[in-house]
Amino acid sequence: MLKTRITELFQVRHPVVQGGMRGIALAELTAAVANAGCLGFLSTHTHIEPESLRREIARTRTLTQGVFGVNLTVLPNIKPDYEGFLPRHRRDGRAGYGNGRQQPGEVYRAVR
Structure with a gap:
C-alpha cells in the first residue's frame, strides 16, 4: 500500500x-470515492441553506x-450564509475549506 502524507493524515x-x-x-459521488479508499468532499456551494447541507x-x-469532508468555497459574487454553514461543519467534524479566488477574510478566521 502506498503511504503518503495524505494517506496518513486522513487515514x-x-x-x-x-x-x-x-x-x-x-x-453518491462522495460516498463512492470514500468507499474506494480515497478522500471525497461534498460541495457546500451546491446547497442554498445550511439545513440542506446537513x-x-x-x-x-x-x-x-x-x-x-465538506468543501466551503468562498466566491466574490455569491454570498451564502457562511456563518450558518461553519457551525454545521464543526459539529459534524468533517470539514474541508476551499477558496474560489477571493480573500476569505472573516470566513476563514471563524474556522480557526
Whole structure:
C-alpha cells in the first residue's frame, strides 16, 4: 500500500482527493470515492441553506463509513450564509475549506 502524507493524515488507502465540485459533489459521488479508499468532499456551494447541507452530510454517512469532508468555497459574487454553514461543519467534524479566488477574510478566521 502506498503511504503518503495524505494517506496518513486522513487515514485513507489511496492519495486521491475528489474536490467539492458544485452540482456533482453530492452524497453518491462522495460516498463512492470514500468507499474506494480515497478522500471525497461534498460541495457546500451546491446547497442554498445550511439545513440542506446537513441532510446531504447525513445521507453521505448512510452510504459510507469512509472519510469525507465538506468543501466551503468562498466566491466574490455569491454570498451564502457562511456563518450558518461553519457551525454545521464543526459539529459534524468533517470539514474541508476551499477558496474560489477571493480573500476569505472573516470566513476563514471563524474556522480557526
